[in-house]
Amino acid sequence: MKINVKDLDINYIQYGKGKDIILLHGWGQNIEMMKPLGDCFSESHRITILDLPGFGESSEPPLPWTIDDYELFLEEFIERLKIKKPIVIGHSFGGRLAIRYCARNSIEKMVLFGSPCIRIQESLSLTVRVLKGLKKLPGMNNFGEFMKKYIGSRDYKAASPIMRQTLVEVVNEDLSKYAREIEEPTLLIWGENDTESPVQEAKELEKIMVDAALIILPGTHYAYLENLPRVVSILNNFF
Numbered sequence: 001m002k003i004n005v006k007d008l009d010i011n012y013i014q015y016g017k018g019k020d021i022i023l024l025h026g027w028g029q030n031i032e033m034m035k036p037l038g039d040c041f042s043e044s045h046r047i048t049i050l051d052l053p054g055f056g057e058s059s060e061p062p063l064p065w066t067i068d069d070y071e072l073f074l075e076e077f078i079e080r081l082k083i084k085k086p087i088v089i090g091h092s093f094g095g096r097l098a099i100r101y102c103a104r105n106s107i108e109k110m111v112l113f114g115s116p117c118i119r120i121q122e123s124l125s126l127t128v129r130v131l132k133g134l135k136k137l138p139g140m141n142n143f144g145e146f147m148k149k150y151i152g153s154r155d156y157k158a159a160s161p162i163m164r165q166t167l168v169e170v171v172n173e174d175l176s177k178y179a180r181e182i183e184e185p186t187l188l189i190w191g192e193n194d195t196e197s198p199v200q201e202a203k204e205l206e207k208i209m210v211d212a213a214l215i216i217l218p219g220t221h222y223a224y225l226e227n228l229p230r231v232v233s234i235l236n237n238f239f
């Protein structure tokens with residue numbers, strides 16, 4: 001199905017009956033990454049999954065967006081579909097968006113999978129330090145884009161120019177202050193070998209939230225899919 005929100009054509013699916021669950025995918029992903037989980041709850045809940053702007057079959061924003069732009073978009077999307085107090089589930093970037101949305105809106109519960117939101121300063125590698133130093137030298141004003149392509153993440157390299165800048169905007173903000181504002185029950189499910197969002201970040205997130213519990217599972221950044229039957233059992237008890 002398609003709906004126009006913020007002058008963007010948004011692709012989404014909605015199925016099942018009962019309390020609302022909305023699932024938010026990670027960066028560079030789409031509906032299909034969240035559907036295996038949604039399918040497991042469609043007999044007891046109404047499931048809504050969307051391709052976030054810039055991904056899947058949804059339109060790309062005309063200009064780079066911030067996490068605030070995505071949050072305002074999500075508010076309008078949910079309002080347009082007449083969804084009230086949903087259970088919000090987010091993976092990775094979708095979890096960052098969930099935190100921003102849930103800090104401002106009434107929800108039932110929140111679930112985060114491998115969602116980096118607390119910035120923990122890491123020491124820079126020698127290569128990165130050298131490249132950053134070169135950028136400061138005379139005549140190297142155009143070196144920035146080359147540097148980003150060279151040392152950037154896989155997500156950055158794969159994105160369009162607008163989405164590259166969007167990625168820079170959405171990952172740089174520490175969302176701790178918003179996480180602290182969420183009072184509804186929150187479940188954090190992390191893979192013990194997640195290198196995109198290390199478990200230490202999840203432990204720090206659990207500490208600062210009002211009502212959060214952390215479950216660490218075997219697996220990587222996609223532990224929610226790698227342990228799908230176990231995750232479904234956990235969520236059935238949580239819901």
